[in-house]
Amino acid sequence: MKIKSELSKIIENALNSADIKADEIVISDATKPEFGDYQFNGIMKLAKILKQNPRQIATNVVEQVDLTGMISKVEVAGPGFINIWLDNRWLSVQTTAIVNDVRVGVEQVEKPKRVVVDYSGPNMAKQMHVGHLRSSIIGDTLATLLEFLGENVIRQNHIGDWGTQFGMLIAYLEEQNTDGNTQELKDLEQFYKDAKVRFDESEEFANKAREYVVKIQKGDTHCLTLWQSFINASLGHCEEVYKKLNVNLTREDVRAESFYNNQLSKVIETLKEKDISTTSNGAECVFLEGDETPTIVQKGDGGFLYATTDLAALNFRDKELKADRICYVVDARQAQHFKQVFTISKQAGMVAEEVVLEHIAFGTMMDKGGKPFKTRDGGTVKLVDLLDEAVVRATEAIKDRNIHSKEELASMAKAIGIGAVKYADLSISRESNYIFNWDKMLSFEGNTSLYMQYAYARIQSILRKYKAEVTGDILVEDEVEHRLALMLLKFEDTLTKASIEATPHTITSYLYDLVSVFMKFYELNPILRDDIDEVTKISRLQLATLTGNVIEKGLSILGIDVVEKI
């Protein structure tokens, strides 16, 4: 239910009836319960333009508001705010209508766009570490969200499979005589370290490594085969992580750095032709207005850089993938880089003017002390280890709670542990750095996944207890039911906002508010008690059912599973 746009229409009609023109009518949530459910704050701006008393205008508008359906009451308040209350009967009808809807009332967008979401992008030379966590889960949430809303989403996993370090790695791979699928590659981190040791200790090996870099680039079959088997193995590791993390990236979504190799010289040609780049100190550079240093697109030795690859990728995404919007879910530290390549790509016509280019930036993951997240000895934390620890800790947190079978406990711990890690990350506004804290994320209290999962499990418990099938209408009667029903209907507006701004935390805040309201409702309004009449019982059961459905759908967009009991 698009509540805000419905309200906008009603207010627009009222404005028209009062002979006032307004270009955009923005309805916001009321800041306090006394101020109703929604408010329209635009009168003050209009008053300035019209040079009239805002309260007078507001009063005129309020008189014209249609009170026959959605709205039960409107009031003028303060300097000219218009406060809006929604009608209980309307809420009853609307919630009843979606209680059995798989989309819980969320419509598909009318005109789907093609949206490229570039996320995860691990480097094949190394094991995935915590640095990849945020991109993977924020990007995946964004992709899932857009898909749910009906957009045509194209996931792109821009893996790093090209560069000098691969010469060393395949030389070592050859020396170890493995096909890439054996034990030696199981711990990529170790493999890299071992290779580096060899590189440093043996001149002969180092030369071979350098030679192999050149050979791969020239298309040498032997070296390419080695390289391919290495990439396969490394990608396999990533896929294990994706599976654990519940991230929907497959091989189909992989479009590696190397994919763009044959397009790089064309990029330079285009830039030269259009006089966008110039040669400076032997390198091919683009000097952008306002930048002190140039964006280098080709090194003095002829080699290309990541700006070049990104330009090729941008071109490909526009020309071949026909994207309308391209989202890069990448660390905030690369802001300048994206600003540069976005500007260049548009100047050079590699990306059409109307295509929306966005850097979906996020902050760094910190430890409790506010320092970048590292292992005790200062190394990078492997993502698999972190996820495994999450499951262990989740098991610890719930094992005394109830008698569960081993299997139940295991699947529950997975949903809870992984959910906790993801939710903690997704629930803060993505651009700020975030502090990683096990105890906090695995708490039943506060804005955590466990609290949502707990609420869901409680709802299922009530529904199980009722035993019969629940059919019938929701009848919104009191204040708390009013708030709950309204929250349930706000789901679509919340998702829309989150999709436009690419802010998953909008969804988590919403879920937390929803669950809080539900808990209050549940406390105040008994559902199954004997003295509750059947009509009320059914209405409340349906509210509980719908709440459960929304929690489930909301969490699933975040890539988090619910559990039937905890």
Place this chain on the structure above:
RNA sequence: GCGCUUGUGGCUCAAUUGGAUAGAGCAUCAGACUUCGGAUCUGAGGGUUAGAGGUUCGAAUCCUCUCAGGCGUACCA
């Protein structure tokens, strides 16, 4: 040096993009149980939104300066 970015109760975070008395959660204190799952709910205290100016009906949000942190900054990605 230049550029980008951040600064909100003791701690972790919000604030619908310029709206009403800045909201939550932890933690602290005080309440509610013969519990539809109390790992819950109710309430209290705690703020000059880093500081100083400015813009206007109205500022955490926009502008200027200061202070403090983070990040980036010519051939890594």
